[in-house]
Amino acid sequence: MQSKEAKRKKFQIGNFTVYIVLVIVFIFFSIILRDRGFLSGGNLLNVLRQTAMVSVMSVAGVFVLGAGQIDLTVGSTAAMSAMLVSLILQATNSIILAVIAGIAFGVVVGIINGLLVTKLALPAFLATLGMMQVVRGAAMWITNTAAVPITNNTYNQIFGTGYIGPVSVLILWTIVFYIVGYIVFHRTPFGRYTLATGGNEQAASYSGIKVKKIKMYVFIISGALSAFAGIMYAGRMQAGRYSFGDGDEMSVIAAVVLGGAAMSGGTGSIIGALAGAILMGIISNGLVLAGLSSAQQKLINGAIIIFAVALSNLVKRKKQK
Amino acid sequence: MEGINKSFGSARVLKDVHFDLDHAEVHALVGGNGAGKSTLMKIMTGVYTLDTGKIFINGEEVAIHQPLDAKNKGIGMIFQEMSLVQTLTVYENIFLGSEITRGGLRDIKEMRRKTREVLEKLGIDIDPDTVVSDLSVGMTQMVEIAKAVSKDARILIFDEPTAALSDSETKRLFQMIRQLKEQGISMVYISHRMNEILEIADRITILKDGENVLTEEIKNMTLDKIVSGMMGGTSGQGHRFEWVERTYDENAPDLLTVEHLKVNNKIDDISFSLKPGEILGFAGLMGSGRTEIMETLFGLRKKEGGRVLMEGKEINVSDSREAVKKGFALIPEDRRKKGLVLIHTIKHNATLPILSSLTKGRIFNDEKKANKVVNENMERLNVKAEGINQTIGLLSGGNQQKIVIAKWINSNPKVMMLDEPTAGVDIGAKGEIINIVRKFADEGHGVLFVSSELTEMMAICDRIITIFDGKFTGEMKRRDIQSEEELQNAIQRS
Numbered sequence: 001m002q003s004k005e006a007k008r009k010k011f012q013i014g015n016f017t018v019y020i021v022l023v024i025v026f027i028f029f030s031i032i033l034r035d036r037g038f039l040s041g042g043n044l045l046n047v048l049r050q051t052a053m054v055s056v057m058s059v060a061g062v063f064v065l066g067a068g069q070i071d072l073t074v075g076s077t078a079a080m081s082a083m084l085v086s087l088i089l090q091a092t093n094s095i096i097l098a099v100i101a102g103i104a105f106g107v108v109v110g111i112i113n114g115l116l117v118t119k120l121a122l123p124a125f126l127a128t129l130g131m132m133q134v135v136r137g138a139a140m141w142i143t144n145t146a147a148v149p150i151t152n153n154t155y156n157q158i159f160g161t162g163y164i165g166p167v168s169v170l171i172l173w174t175i176v177f178y179i180v181g182y183i184v185f186h187r188t189p190f191g192r193y194t195l196a197t198g199g200n201e202q203a204a205s206y207s208g209i210k211v212k213k214i215k216m217y218v219f220i221i222s223g224a225l226s227a228f229a230g231i232m233y234a235g236r237m238q239a240g241r242y243s244f245g246d247g248d249e250m251s252v253i254a255a256v257v258l259g260g261a262a263m264s265g266g267t268g269s270i271i272g273a274l275a276g277a278i279l280m281g282i283i284s285n286g287l288v289l290a291g292l293s294s295a296q297q298k299l300i301n302g303a304i305i306i307f308a309v310a311l312s313n314l315v316k317r318k319k320q321k
Numbered sequence: 322m323e324g325i326n327k328s329f330g331s332a333r334v335l336k337d338v339h340f341d342l343d344h345a346e347v348h349a350l351v352g353g354n355g356a357g358k359s360t361l362m363k364i365m366t367g368v369y370t371l372d373t374g375k376i377f378i379n380g381e382e383v384a385i386h387q388p389l390d391a392k393n394k395g396i397g398m399i400f401q402e403m404s405l406v407q408t409l410t411v412y413e414n415i416f417l418g419s420e421i422t423r424g425g426l427r428d429i430k431e432m433r434r435k436t437r438e439v440l441e442k443l444g445i446d447i448d449p450d451t452v453v454s455d456l457s458v459g460m461t462q463m464v465e466i467a468k469a470v471s472k473d474a475r476i477l478i479f480d481e482p483t484a485a486l487s488d489s490e491t492k493r494l495f496q497m498i499r500q501l502k503e504q505g506i507s508m509v510y511i512s513h514r515m516n517e518i519l520e521i522a523d524r525i526t527i528l529k530d531g532e533n534v535l536t537e538e539i540k541n542m543t544l545d546k547i548v549s550g551m552m553g554g555t556s557g558q559g560h561r562f563e564w565v566e567r568t569y570d571e572n573a574p575d576l577l578t579v580e581h582l583k584v585n586n587k588i589d590d591i592s593f594s595l596k597p598g599e600i601l602g603f604a605g606l607m608g609s610g611r612t613e614i615m616e617t618l619f620g621l622r623k624k625e626g627g628r629v630l631m632e633g634k635e636i637n638v639s640d641s642r643e644a645v646k647k648g649f650a651l652i653p654e655d656r657r658k659k660g661l662v663l664i665h666t667i668k669h670n671a672t673l674p675i676l677s678s679l680t681k682g683r684i685f686n687d688e689k690k691a692n693k694v695v696n697e698n699m700e701r702l703n704v705k706a707e708g709i710n711q712t713i714g715l716l717s718g719g720n721q722q723k724i725v726i727a728k729w730i731n732s733n734p735k736v737m738m739l740d741e742p743t744a745g746v747d748i749g750a751k752g753e754i755i756n757i758v759r760k761f762a763d764e765g766h767g768v769l770f771v772s773s774e775l776t777e778m779m780a781i782c783d784r785i786i787t788i789f790d791g792k793f794t795g796e797m798k799r800r801d802i803q804s805e806e807e808l809q810n811a812i813q814r815s
Contacts, residue, residue, distance in 0.1 A: 183685070187685050187686050188680075188684060188685055188686060189676035189677050189679075189680065189686060191686075192669060192672075192673065192676055192686070193676070195662075195665065195669075196662050196665070196669075196673055199662035199663075199664050199665055200658075200661065200662040200663065200664075202658055202659050203658070203659055203660055203661055203662050204662065204673070205621075205641055206619075206621070206641060206651065206653050206659045206660065207641070207645075207673045207674045207728070208641045208642045208644065208645035208646075208674050209641075209642070209673070210640065210642050266662065266664050266665065267664065
């Protein structure tokens with residue numbers, strides 16, 4: 001009994017519902033879309049490529065929700081970071097400078113979010129709701145909403161359009177972030193501190209954990225990773241646009257929650273979040289291939305998210321009894 | 322109330338208890354923890370239903386099956402934890418659930434007017450539009466009383482009403498109680514503060530182990546008589562813990578020295594010292610400052626004056642992380658709120674304070690080492706669970722508490738502070754916890770111990786300091802204390 005449980009805990013994949021839903025959706029699309037190329041290797045890699053940005057932000061999302069926080073700035077941070085990167089590339093053509101500036105911007109947004117939450121005691125929802133607008137506004141303002149093309153091909157190759165064999169660099173970046181994220185979240189004290197902070201802030205504090213510091217770090221991770229997602233957006237589209245990442249904050253929360261995290265904090269799984277992000281990618285891909293209009297896609301997408309989360313809640317409640 | 326019996330499982334909590342309340346009387350109900358006072362009152366207010374027995378109001382037998390029944394019979398309870406909605410105004414709270422409406426809409430004017438009427442009658446000077454969270458603790462309690470009175474309560478039950486009040490607020494409350502008495506309202510007054518009972522009550526009933534000890538006019542009672550009534554005789558359930566005289570070097574240099582500790586208005590000039598291997602108890606009433614001393618040493622409260630020395634060196638602890646580093650551990654009063662992350666596993670809770678030392682290359686969690694530590698904990702402390710990966714919220718109180726203690730034994734502190742470690746723990750686990758603490762002290766660690774159950778204090782402490790309203794009132798060596806009564810008397814002394 002005990003050894004079996006220990007084994008299951010060895011590789012932390014979180015709540016298994018998301019994998020079941022993923023398999024069901026996959027089989028369903030494989031059958032009804034078999035004539036439209038859903039199952040082709042190219043299409044499946046395409047799904048992973050398209051979801052890469054949301055996947056990367058979801059790594060941070062696991063930390064944020066795990067600590068009992070929420071971060072709505074991720075989408076606009078990605079957009080602003082993409083704008084900064086493309087402007088700096090245009091001016092200096094220095095990839096290193098551009099990437100550093102982009103990530104630094106994300107870190108700054110994370111620090112501001114963290115300070116608003118820990119020092120001014122604003123609820124994370126409100127603090128990041130405000131910051132989301134501020135950052136998106138800045139991204140629009142900086143070029144008066146004009147797109148900034150990126151002509152540096154090396155940059156585009158490294159961060160967006162390149163391939164190694166048949167695999168897009170976007171997918172490789174995703175894999176890197178998931179490996180690092182998994183280790184930090186599930187294999188270091190920091191990951192446990194994050195979950196303890198979200199699970200019971202007072203108990204964590206009574207255990208000698210600096211919960212405010214943990215919250216700061218979590219927002220900084222989120223800012224940095226969304227900035228990196230912005231770098232990927234810019235590389236993939238070979239331009240900076242203020243509209244990048246619009247609505248990504250919701251996709252990230254959905255992916256992380258589908259992956260077994262609770263909105264109330266204290267739980268979460270990195271691999272689960274990846275499965276959640278891929279699940280949503282497959283759904284939108286399948287709906288496009290099925291020839292649905294974007295209005296219909298949105299509608300069904302929302303319904304499936306509700307269904308999946310409801311299902312996993314039901315399973316959880318059953319297990320508790 | 323006549324011949325009241327109530328059992329929980331196999332435990333008989335009330336045995337043929339009799340309780341009567343006259344018109345316009347303040348009747349004190351006292352007894353040690355587990356004597357059955359709360360259970361009796363919960364039966365009266367419909368929270369529990371009685372097994373056998375009868376309840377009469379004005380000579381008429383009544384059935385109280387649920388809280389609403391009690392409310393309709395005019396029985397109101399003033400809760401220890403206030404039951405008002407903090408974000409609503411005074412009048413909204415008073416009419417919560419019974420709003421006056423006109424044509425389907427709330428009649429705010431009328432509710433305000435009636436609220437003002439009630440408040441005036443009770444001599445409370447508050448604007449009905451004040452939001453409750455803006456009121457002081459004392460005023461909030463007044464509003465609570467007003468709420469009960471506005472529902473035409475004829476019987477009010479006060480449960481430790483002064484625990485959170487200042488002296489002047491207590492005086493106000495007593496004025497109010499006298500006023501209510503003049504208006505013909507009967508009151509049950511539950512408290513551990515005997516001096517207050519002697520001042521305000523007309524009669525007293527003492528319960529012990531679920532049985533009546535006596536009911537007497539207060540004018541025939543003294544502090545000594547009440548205390549001996551609460552303690553006297555042999556224990557019916559035989560759950561006394563034996564005192565074991567422990568040996569430690571009483572002339573060793575201090576492990577911990579605290580001088581003139583002051584914390585805003587809670588702690589005033591407390592000094593004490595602790596030797597290695599010694600168990601020092603703080604005895605006092607609820608709200609006397611026992612918890613605050615521990616929380617201050619643990620860096621959770623800011624000290625305003627005084628010095629703390631660990632092994633002769635002055636230390637300044639500004640947060641809990643610092644406290645842990647300096648060698649403190651705190652087993653907090655509220656295990657579920659402050660001690661544990663209930664949704665996490667036994668293992669994750671037990672290793673939380675020591676994770677940074679359970680690492681490979683100082684970076685990665687060493688799961689094997691953690692498993693070993695926690696498995697040892699479970700064995701040593703005799704924790705009953707399915708395994709170290711069981712969610713801790715599913716364990717019994719005793720087993721949960723053992724994990725909280727394990728968590729801090731693992732951090733190997735110099736001084737362990739335990740605040741009501743046996744609250745909500747079954748009798749078997751209580752004994753085990755006491756032994757765990759003794760053994761921990763035997764290894765040369767210092768222990769600070771707080772419990773409302775004097776039996777436990779008497780069983781475990783080598784020395785006891787008494788505190789009243791944040792002030793030092795005395796110090797006794799355990800071997801010089803003859804009986805629990807003597808300790809109870811010392812606690813009541815201001």
